[in-house]
Amino acid sequence: MSEYALELRNVRKSFGKSEIIRGAELAVKPGERVAVIGPNGAGKSTLFNLISGRFHPSSGDILLHGERINHLKPYEINRRGLSRSFQVSNLFTRLSVFENIRCAVLWSMGYKYAFWKFLAELDDANDRAEEVLEMIKLDKRRDVLAMNLTYAEARALEIGITIAGGSSVILLDEPTAGMSKSETKRFIQLIREVTEGKTLLTVEHDMGVVFGLADKIAVLVYGEVIAFDTPDAVRANARVQEAYLGSVLAEVHA
Numbered sequence: 001m002s003e004y005a006l007e008l009r010n011v012r013k014s015f016g017k018s019e020i021i022r023g024a025e026l027a028v029k030p031g032e033r034v035a036v037i038g039p040n041g042a043g044k045s046t047l048f049n050l051i052s053g054r055f056h057p058s059s060g061d062i063l064l065h066g067e068r069i070n071h072l073k074p075y076e077i078n079r080r081g082l083s084r085s086f087q088v089s090n091l092f093t094r095l096s097v098f099e100n101i102r103c104a105v106l107w108s109m110g111y112k113y114a115f116w117k118f119l120a121e122l123d124d125a126n127d128r129a130e131e132v133l134e135m136i137k138l139d140k141r142r143d144v145l146a147m148n149l150t151y152a153e154a155r156a157l158e159i160g161i162t163i164a165g166g167s168s169v170i171l172l173d174e175p176t177a178g179m180s181k182s183e184t185k186r187f188i189q190l191i192r193e194v195t196e197g198k199t200l201l202t203v204e205h206d207m208g209v210v211f212g213l214a215d216k217i218a219v220l221v222y223g224e225v226i227a228f229d230t231p232d233a234v235r236a237n238a239r240v241q242e243a244y245l246g247s248v249l250a251e252v253h254a
């Protein structure tokens with residue numbers, strides 16, 4: 001077993017002639033919470049798409065628990081224990097909160113339309129769905145249709161769907177985007193709770209969230225990880241100050 005939950009080794013990705021990811025390196029230990037930050041267009045979303053299998057690297061390796069996942073499809077990577085947050089628009093809006101979670105649980109159990117298997121597993125799926133509802137604090141909203149949730153509740157449901165299958169590596173793309181300050185604060189706490197003991201990667205622009213949530217920060221600039229360290233070390237890193245964080249921190253302080 002590898003020492004790392006997730007590893008990127010000299011990962012490159014080009015679209016046509018433009019190289020967007022240029023030799024990215026990252027080694028995340030099990031249980032670490034990592035925020036990926038960087039200027040607009042640095043390649044953060046592309047990196048997430050590479051890790052979750054939506055894109056394949058042009059070269060280099062991506063390893064999940066020591067196993068190469070470069071050429072696997074998203075669902076194959078998911079089956080190996082990596083789960084990426086779906087956007088709110090991917091919720092089943094006409095299903096209840098409970099049913100949304102149960103779908104995610106059944107999917108993770110490998111339910112493949114076999115009715116006998118479905119019946120045998122339904123009790124387990126129901127129990128797990130109830131457990132997840134409590135974790136995301138939507139148990140009192142269990143029968144509400146997803147389309148009738150508030151924005152923050154819908155984002156909590158999205159997190160619930162992401163963690164429902166028990167994946168050990170979780171990718172969240174700007175989990176607090178669009179939330180008010182007080183919602184954001186509560187949500188950071190929720191994310192901390194539901195990802196306890198798991199490996200977490202987030203893409204984040206909000207520095208309050210980054211410093212509130214992350215054990216480590218990966219700074220991506222022009223498709224390269226120029227720093228990967230604790231928040232304090234990254235804050236003090238001259239190269240990061242120069243390339244990115246200096247201006248962002250000045251803004252935050254202002």
Ligand SMILES: Nc1ncnc2c1ncn2[C@@H]1O[C@H](COP(=O)(O)OP(=O)(O)OP(=O)(O)O)[C@@H](O)[C@H]1O
Nearest residue numbers: 015016020038039040041042043044045046047205
């Ligand atoms: N499928 C694609 N085909 C061509 N170019 C792409 C594709 N996906 C992303 N790019 C380009 O890659 C670059 C990096 O985009 P990406 O969305 O990964 O950056 P980002 O760091 O997530 O940016 P932001 O912070 O603004 O969301 C951009 O110049 C973008 O136009």
